[in-house]
Amino acid sequence: QQQVKQSPQSLIVQKGGISIINCAYENTAFDYFPWYQQFPGKGPALLIAIRPDVSEKKEGRFTISFNKSAKQFSLHIMDSQPGDSATYFCAATYNTDKLIFGTGTRLQVFP
Amino acid sequence: GAGVSQSPSNKVTEKGKDVELRCDPISGHTALYWYRQSLGQGLEFLIYFQGNSAPDKSGLPSDRFSAERTGGSVSTLTIQRTQQEDSAVYLCASSFDRLRTDTQYFGPGTRLTVL
Numbered sequence: 001q002q003q004v005k006q007s008p009q010s011l012i013v014q015k016g017g018i019s020i021i022n023c024a025y026e027n028t029a030f031d032y033f034p035w036y037q038q039f040p041g042k043g044p045a046l047l048i049a050i051r052p053d054v055s056e057k058k059e060g061r062f063t064i065s066f067n068k069s070a071k072q073f074s075l076h077i078m079d080s081q082p083g084d085s086a087t088y089f090c091a092a093t094y095n096t097d098k099l100i101f102g103t104g105t106r107l108q109v110f111p
Numbered sequence: 112g113a114g115v116s117q118s119p120s121n122k123v124t125e126k127g128k129d130v131e132l133r134c135d136p137i138s139g140h141t142a143l144y145w146y147r148q149s150l151g152q153g154l155e156f157l158i159y160f161q162g163n164s165a166p167d168k169s170g171l172p173s174d175r176f177s178a179e180r181t182g183g184s185v186s187t188l189t190i191q192r193t194q195q196e197d198s199a200v201y202l203c204a205s206s207f208d209r210l211r212t213d214t215q216y217f218g219p220g221t222r223l224t225v226l
Contacts, residue, residue, distance in 0.1 A: 032212050043204070043217030043220055046215070056172055099215065100156070103153040
């Protein structure tokens with residue numbers, strides 16, 4: 001029940017395309033869902049986050065879509081760029097302080 | 112104005128030895144977290160500090176793992192009698208407060224290799 005399942009494990013997209021990464025959870029108590037971006041040799045960095053009272057949040061080229069009934073949320077990267085090539089982690093938390101992370105998606109954007 | 116720093120950046124040790132990993136959080140951040148990142152396991156929570164106390168140690172994998180935080184700042188994660196399965200990147204994060212919506216800022220990690 002504490003798990004967050006993430007897919008795909010890896011993703012190859014052409015420059016200008018849309019990258020979509022999906023996550024699913026079981027624990028309905030989760031109430032905060034951040035996405036982290038990690039470059040090689042660096043720690044993860046917060047990219048965008050959402051609460052379940054909204055169905056979508058957009059920041060620049062990054063959008064989170066949230067489906068509360070299906071217990072799923074996804075990250076969409078529009079107009080993907082080579083600089084977006086990184087590993088992306090979804091996460092979830094509730095009335096605790098620790099983040100429960102998905103297993104990560106390695107995104108490669110080719111020119 | 113530096114971010115979270117960790118030392119050493121890399122540590123190679125022999126099985127059975129003890130290691131200490133250090134984390135310097137962002138100045139003024141009261142909450143500090145340790146996570147472990149290993150291949151195939153993703154990011155796992157280890158322990159959380161609020162000030163100098165650790166209200167949540169639920170992620171520590173065994174009693175060989177311990178952590179402390181002094182002066183509400185620097186934290187040390189100690190692994191005793193290291194095993195090969197302890198090989199991973201150990202990440203530290205800090206946030207201004209314990210609120211779950213507060214951004215956790217991560218350090219670059221310490222890559223631990225146990226031979």
